[in-house]
Amino acid sequence: MGQRSATVATTVTTWYFEMLSPEALRPKRFDPYDLSIQRMEVPCPEFGRFLYTAVGGPWYWCDRLSWSYADWQRHLERPEVEIWTAWSEGTPAGYVELEDQAQGNVEIAYFGLLPQFIGQGLGGYLLTVGVREAWGMGATQRVWVHTCSLDGPAAYRNYEARGFDLYRTETTLKLLPPLPPGPWPHSGAPVPAKA
Numbered sequence: 001m002g003q004r005s006a007t008v009a010t011t012v013t014t015w016y017f018e019m020l021s022p023e024a025l026r027p028k029r030f031d032p033y034d035l036s037i038q039r040m041e042v043p044c045p046e047f048g049r050f051l052y053t054a055v056g057g058p059w060y061w062c063d064r065l066s067w068s069y070a071d072w073q074r075h076l077e078r079p080e081v082e083i084w085t086a087w088s089e090g091t092p093a094g095y096v097e098l099e100d101q102a103q104g105n106v107e108i109a110y111f112g113l114l115p116q117f118i119g120q121g122l123g124g125y126l127l128t129v130g131v132r133e134a135w136g137m138g139a140t141q142r143v144w145v146h147t148c149s150l151d152g153p154a155a156y157r158n159y160e161a162r163g164f165d166l167y168r169t170e171t172t173l174k175l176l177p178p179l180p181p182g183p184w185p186h187s188g189a190p191v192p193a194k195a
Helices: 043-061 068-075 122-136 155-161
Strands: 008-019 035-039 081-088 091-099 103-113 142-148 167-178
Touching: 008 155, 035 122, 043 068, 043 081, 043 091, 043 103, 068 081, 081 122, 091 122, 103 122, 122 142, 122 155, 142 155
Parallel strands: 103 142
Antiparallel strands: 008 142, 008 167, 035 081, 081 091, 091 103
16 A cells, blocks of 8 residues: 655745735724734743644644744744734634834734634734734834735735735745644644635
């Protein structure tokens, strides 16, 4: 019997978006009855990794899976990094990670919702808050973000709807495991259907 391949060659398209002024933001109107969005004030590797895997596990977010506790601690202690978490009924619903960069740029480095909160309108609202915070933390030239064909199917539309403009598209071939990593190894979490 042949050995099953550990990776699959996959064509991945990456889209880069930018917003060049705060006035370009088209805010998402949303009336959250029990939603708060708070900045992570205390660097907490356990919580940072939880958000990354809980949100990104279904979508092949793999870049930080090998990070050690010390890696997470160093990253979260950087003054250029801010993490804003949405909470619904006492439960983390999603987050946005911002990174202040050179020449007046702020990147939305990571953004998304936990699976239980997708499809309720929270994504557009959380992105609206994230963009406002990005301009407030030091963006003078632009706020930018990228998403790809491995990400949630609503991501691209959400960035466009909030007023981001597409400025670059790249297509590459990547070796990926047959299934996304999920929220933790061998979790058995359902894999979302492709749109």
